[in-house]
Amino acid sequence: MPVIAVTKERQAGETRVAATPDTVKKLIAAGYSVVVEAGAGAPSSYPDADYAAAGAEMASDPAAAIGKADILFKVRGPVAEExxxxxxxxxVVGMLNPHQDKETLQALAAKGVRAFTMEFVPRITRAQVMDVLSSQANLAGYRAVIEAANAYGKVMPMMMTAAGTVAAAKVFVMGAGVAGLQAIATARRLGAVVTATDVRPAAKEQVESLGAKFVAVEDEEFKAAETAAGYAKxxxxxxxxxxxxxxxxxxxKQDIVITTALIPGRPAPRLVSAEQAASMRPGSVIVDLAVEQGGNVAGSKRGEVVETEGGVKIVGYANLPGRIAADASALYARNLFAFAGLFLDKEGAFAPDLEDEILKAALVTQGGAVVHPALAG
Known part of the structure; x- marks a missing residue:
């Protein structure tokens, strides 16, 4: 019976866990045995007793958990001792941040293990249930609005009171991907007046379906700005x-701006300049979801809230899904459970088929080398 190990996350600031008691039960039912390091789920509010009740073997330290494992589940890349x-x-399966954390990839390659990075799972129908980028971006978009509301010194919805009327906050979302659409929906639920922009013409319908207004120069060039494959020209x-x-x-004219633009393997595009931020009213808020990849906003700093001379707050918190760790872990763990199913054949035997298009796309190290073509050189 193949063994899956789940250990504590040791990279700074990571509060998520790669398996929950619910997915432990499902993994065991699928034919795996599961070893969980004591305390692995604590930052996500999953106690050891729940893992044990689900059928996991509990290990006192990472070496005890990993030593017998055929598969190691992680959120972030494993550290040297792991x-x-x-x-x-x-x-090894996790979000290995392959374009930026090359040191970990090289260490995994040197160990001779097969490592799969969940960021490279292809966006095909069969792999939707394994799409960690979507599951985590969805939560990041939600949390971005919560952080904005917390930093904003006024209420979000319009309020009509005996003492007078309070105007609704104006929220502008830049980028209408998974995170952006969830940010739009959340800001609308909180009662804000929401606008959004995106470089893809197809995003207009999605934005408007959520009750927000689309902002773009909609000339003939814009209408032809998408390739047949759905990418922006x-x-x-x-x-x-x-x-x-x-x-x-x-x-x-906005009270809150939320930026969500990320390009895999490249620095985040600059969407808001220092001059644009300075043009906003005192007390306004900008949330930069791309701060971990260099930031969409001039002046944003990872892990900090920076206040400009003009009184505009720029929120640069990293790992927003980790700020709602219980739900983020639950979704991520389900992604990994689905991925683990690819390692079993039709009879339930442990027999990874490396020609499977999903496994092939996500494989980054094998045979002592980094093997993914996107990481060559």
Whole structure:
């Protein structure tokens, strides 16, 4: 019976866990045995007793958990002591941050293990249940609005009281991907007046379906700005100048701006300049969801709330899903449970098929080397 180990997350600030008592039960039912390091679920409010009741064997330290494991489940990449404890033919599965955390990848390769990074799971129908980028971005978009509301010195909805009327907050969401759409929906539920922008024309319908207004220069170039595969085309300098002017004028009138633009393997694009931030009223808030990849907002700092000279707060908290760790862990653990099913054949035997398109896409180290073509060099 193949063994899955789940250990504490040892990278700074990580509060999530890679399996919950619920997914432990499901993994055992699927034919795995599960070893959980004591305290692994505590930051996510999952006590050891619940893991034990679900059928997990509890281990006192990481070496005891990992030493017998065929598979190690992680949220972030394992640290040196965990890598040292791995069997040479083990499998590691997690969000390994392969474009930025090259040191961990090299250490995993040197150990000889097969490592799969969940960020590379292809976005195909069969893999939707394994899509960690979507499951975690959805929660990040929600939490971004909660953090904005907390930093904002006024209420979000319009309030009509005996003492007078309080105007609704104006929220502008930049980027209408998974995180952006959830931010729009959450801000709307809190009663804000919401607008949003995106470089993809198809996003307009999604934004408007959530009750927000779409902001863009909608000329003929914009209408043709999407490839047949659904990706944005590069816009002309003339269009970019018109769009920048429109966005600058719009930002100036907003109470809250939330930026969500990320490009895998590349620094986050700059969406809000220092001049645009300075144009906002004192007490306004900007939340930068891309701070871990360099930031969408000039002046944002990872892990900090920076206040400009003009009194605008720029929120740069890293790992927003980790601020709602119980739900983030539950969703991530279900992603991993589905992924673990790919290691079993039709009879339930442990036989990973590395020609499976999902496993092939997510494999980053094997045979002592980093093997993914996107990481070459």
């Amino acid at each position: 890598i040292a404890a791995l069997k040479a033919d083990a499998i 590069e816009m002309s300098p003339e269009y970019q100048a018109k769009q920048a002017a429109l966005v600058s004028e719009h930002i100036r």
